[in-house]
């Protein structure tokens with residue numbers, strides 16, 4: 289690991305096995321954190337990430353925990369705490385996108401998106417807070433779609449991410465007495481499995497004619513974890529290359 293500043297610190301990433309979450313796990317491990325992370329469908333990706341972090345000299349723990357299930361979410365926080373000790377930072381990245389215009393959205397897709405992207409985010413933070421150190425950090429992953437300039441077929445996704453941006457403000461106030469900050473990173477189009485089907489379309493629409501690399505989103509998360517970001521709370525930071533300006 290190339291940075292010893294955070295040695296002995298612990299992070300828990302909900303939804304860390306792939307894409308932006310995996311980039312966050314790697315970045316925090318590089319920054320010196322012991323990192324526990326959850327996954328739900330890809331034990332292969334989760335195991336490979338643990339090995340990758342170990343090869344870099346770091347410590348990672350993969351925990352199977354579905355963000356739609358309250359007891360699994362709680363188990364993840366307890367397992368992270370049991371392995372690495374009191375938690376310094378919780379990052380809630382797990383999220384899903386199911387496209388559908390208003391007439392096409394099924395009840396099941398609606399419920400699933402609300403369950404992972406909203407209910408799961410709140411429950412992950414609620415489960416972690418008792419195990420989080422005073423002065424700790426909570427970071428959620430929202431989306432730039434809340435700024436507007438979305439695409440048809442994204443209304444439910446858009447509402448879930450707007451809920452996250454609103455939620456961090458209330459949570460920031462709840463946790464301010466413990467000097468725990470709560471902030472939200474809002475990525476624009478980023479090269480992951482979610483965007484693999486329409487990358488060319490996104491690149492064409494982008495002012496910089498490119499999408500983000502997941503490491504660029506992880507960099508924003510790392511900012512909120514810095515000691516000198518201790519007075520930043522309730523904020524949403526959009527990282528989208530000007531996509532929604």
Ligand SMILES: NC(=O)c1ccc[n+]([C@@H]2O[C@H](COP(=O)([O-])OP(=O)(O)OC[C@H]3O[C@@H](n4cnc5c(N)ncnc54)[C@H](OP(=O)(O)O)[C@@H]3O)[C@@H](O)[C@H]2O)c1
Pocket residue numbers: 302303304305306307308309310326327328329330331333353354355356381382383384385404429430431432474475476477478479480481482483
């Ligand atoms: N990519 C973009 O352009 C973009 C833009 C704006 C916002 N975002 C947001 O960024 C976050 C990550 O997106 P991504 O593109 O990196 O997605 P991704 O490549 O599909 O990865 C999603 C991650 O979340 C985990 N996950 C999904 N559902 C889960 C559940 N029910 N319980 C636990 N973990 C779950 C997955 O675990 P498994 O590997 O086990 O399936 C995986 O680690 C999401 O919140 C997304 O809305 C993405």
